[in-house]
Amino acid sequence: PTIYLITPTYDRIEQRAELTRLYYTLLHVPNIHWILVEDSDRKTDKVRRFLANCQIPYTHLNVATPEQLKLKSSDPNWLKPRGVLQRNAGLTWIRSSLDKQTNRGVVYFADDDNTYSVELFEEMRSTKKVSVWPVGMVGGLRYESPICDRNSVTGWEVYFKPDRPFPIDMAGFAVNLQLFFDHPSAWFSNNVQRGYQESTILKLLDVTMADLEPRAEKCTKILVWHTRTEKYKIKNEAKLKLKRGKGTNPNIEI
Ligand code: UGA
Ligand code: MN
Secondary structure, three states, X not given: OEEEEEEEEOOOOOHHHHHHHHHHHHOOOOOXXXXXXXXXXXXXXXXXXXXXXXXOOEXXXXXXXXXXXXXXXXXXXXXXXXXXXHHHHHHHHHHHHOOOOXXXXXXXXXXXXXXXXXXXXXXXXOOOOEEEOOEEOOOOOOEEEEEEEOOEEEEEEOOOOOXXXXXXXXXXXXXXXXXXXXXXXXXXXXXXXXXXXXXXXXXXXXXXXXXXXXXXXXXXXXXXXXXXXXOOOOOOHHHHHHHHOOOOOOOOOO
């Protein structure tokens, strides 16, 4: 099976660094298709140029988050959901470009700032319905994890909203491609409570606890980390400009 990786991404100083790091991980993964979805009205030259140099199969999409749903830089990051329309654009592409009868695959929603072990992708490749595993550095714990009894999930080791139907981070599960064909109205939504994106899509895919397949040695190994990159402050450009009349070369892309 092919792994279809849906990655929302948006223009910011850190973007090319994040994408480069993720790409170098994906280079180690056979049979993968990267669906990179920009949060913008148009595809940017920065991402176009980046993908042109990528040596893995990819699809470049874009859709802008409407202004009223966009996070301002002064907002706390949890105020509004992120990546919703972008993941949906990836699902639209999957449903319209792949063939239900012949394509075998697994869909994984991979944010551009997390850290992924190469092993994780081989764990998820055998997903029958939905595979699950722990995620490091998330939910204010060292890690969050499904609780496993032999080969079933019996509960959740989480602190934040443990009563959610599926209290799991986006990075903690993968879905067999067929489920998206069998449930054509399963989408992410901007109108769900904070922390309910994952539960919403899994519910719409008709997933139950009994369908969950533990991976990563019965959920005892951390193979993905919810890393978040520190916001970089370009605080000295203006000062440099004052001091010597110009800042750094604006033609150099960072
Ligand atoms: C957490 C979860 O890990 C995300 O999967 C979930 O989407 C998010 O919360 C949420 O509540 O919506 P977090 O690290 O806080 O993630 O969010 P980001 O990494 O900032 O954003 C998630 C993805 O959306 C990233 O791939 C990011 O590039 C993208 N994004 C972010 C956009 O496409 N547009 C934005 O304006 C911001
Ligand atoms: Mn993140």
